[in-house]
Amino acid sequence: MAGRRGRSRGFMSGVLQGSWGLGALLSGAAYGLLYNYIGWRGLLIIGVLPTLAILYVRRYVKEPEVWLENRRRQRAEKREVKVPLLSIFKLSILGNTVTACWWMASNFVVAYSMTGMFATWLQKDQGLSPALVALPVMLLSIGQFGSGVVWGSIADRIGRRWAIVLPAVLGIPIVPLYLFTDSYAMIVVFYGLQGWLAGGGIWSQAPSYLSERFPTEVRATASGFCFHQGAISGGFASPIVTYFALNWHLGFAIPMAIGTIGGLVSVLLALSVSPETRGKELVADVVLA
Numbered sequence: 001m002a003g004r005r006g007r008s009r010g011f012m013s014g015v016l017q018g019s020w021g022l023g024a025l026l027s028g029a030a031y032g033l034l035y036n037y038i039g040w041r042g043l044l045i046i047g048v049l050p051t052l053a054i055l056y057v058r059r060y061v062k063e064p065e066v067w068l069e070n071r072r073r074q075r076a077e078k079r080e081v082k083v084p085l086l087s088i089f090k091l092s093i094l095g096n097t098v099t100a101c102w103w104m105a106s107n108f109v110v111a112y113s114m115t116g117m118f119a120t121w122l123q124k125d126q127g128l129s130p131a132l133v134a135l136p137v138m139l140l141s142i143g144q145f146g147s148g149v150v151w152g153s154i155a156d157r158i159g160r161r162w163a164i165v166l167p168a169v170l171g172i173p174i175v176p177l178y179l180f181t182d183s184y185a186m187i188v189v190f191y192g193l194q195g196w197l198a199g200g201g202i203w204s205q206a207p208s209y210l211s212e213r214f215p216t217e218v219r220a221t222a223s224g225f226c227f228h229q230g231a232i233s234g235g236f237a238s239p240i241v242t243y244f245a246l247n248w249h250l251g252f253a254i255p256m257a258i259g260t261i262g263g264l265v266s267v268l269l270a271l272s273v274s275p276e277t278r279g280k281e282l283v284a285d286v287v288l289a
Contacts, residue, residue, distance in 0.1 A: 007156060009212075010153070010155030010204075010278070011153050011155070012152065012208075013205055013206070013209075014147070014149055014150070014151055014152020017205075018148020018152070018200055021143070021144030021145035021146075021199075023050070028138040031119075032131045032134025066283065070217055073286050080289065084217065084218040084222075085221050092288070093288070097225075099274045100222070101230065102270040104210075104227055106230075106263050106267040106270055107202055107263070108233060108263075109262070110259075110267065113238075113241060113255075113259025117256060118136075118137070118191075119133050121253060139191065140191055140194065142192070144196075144199050145200070147200030147201045150201075151163045155278065156278070158278075161271050167202050168202050169264075170197050170201075171198030171199075174190055174193060175194070175257050175260050177190040178191040179256060180257070198260065198264055208277075209277060211282065212277035215287035215288055217289060237259050241255040
C-alpha cells in the first residue's frame with residue numbers, strides 16, 4: 001500500500017495544490033460578475049463561506065496511519081518530541097530546513113509579484129474594465145489547476161526537483177510577453193500560459209516535496225513553518241512593487257517583471273542545493289528525538 005501511495009504522491013500533490021486555482025477561478029468570476037453590485041465587502045463575505053468545510057474535515061477525515069504509528073513509537077520508546085518547531089533547527093536537518101524555507105519564499109515572491117498588483121496594473125495602466133480584468137485572471141487560475149495535474153504526473157516520473165525546475169525555466173521568457181505589451185490578446189494568452197508554468201507548475205510539488213523532506217515526528221510542523229514563512233517573506237513583494245511603480249514612476253509592469261523573474265531565478269538556485277525525494281517512503285521511525 002505504501003508503495004502505491006508513493007508512486008502517485010506527486011500527482012495527488014499537484015491535484016491538491018492546483019485545486020486552489022479553482023478557488024481563484026471562482027473568485028475571478030465573482031469579481032467580474034458581482035463587484036459592481038456588492039463591492040469588496042460583499043466579496044469578502046462570500047470568501048468566508050468555504051471555511052465551513054473545516055467542520056466536515058474535523059469530523060470525518062482521519063489521521064494518517066504513519067503519523068499514528070510514529071506517535072505510538074514515541075511514547076513506547078519514551079522519545080516524545082515536545083517542541084517540534086525547535087527540532088527542525090537541529091544541525092542534522094538545519095540545511096534542509098533553510099533550503100526549504102528559501103524555496104518557499106521564492107515561490108511566494110513569484111506568486112505575489114505575478115498576481116498581487118496584476119489587476120491594478122490592468123485597471124490603472126491599461127484602463128480595462130472589471131470584466132476584462134477578470135478574463136486573464138480566470139485563465140491563469142485554470143492553468144494553475146491544470147498544471148498541478150500535468151506537473152504532478154511528471155514529478156512521479158522524473159523527480160520533484162525537475163518538475164519544479166522545468167516550469168520555472170520556461171516561465172522566465174513568458175514574463176515580458178504579457179507585461180510589456182499593449183495588446184489585450186497577448187496579455188490574455190501569455191498570462192494564461194503562465195498559469196501552467198510560474199503560476200502553478202512551480203507550486204505543484206509543495207505538499208509532496210515538503211512532506212518527503214522531513215521526518216514524521218516534525219513533518220507537519222516543518223511543512224507549516226517553511227510554507228508560512230514563505231508567505232510572510234513573499235508578502236513584501238506587492239508593497240515593494242507598488243512603491244517602485246508609484247514613487248519611481250515606473251508603472252507596475254517593470255517592478256512586477258523584476259519580482260517575477262528574480263523569484264524564478266531564486267527558485268532555481270534554492271533547488272540546486274536541495275535534495276531529490278522521489279520514491280521516498282514515509283515511515284513511522286523516530287529520527288530526531
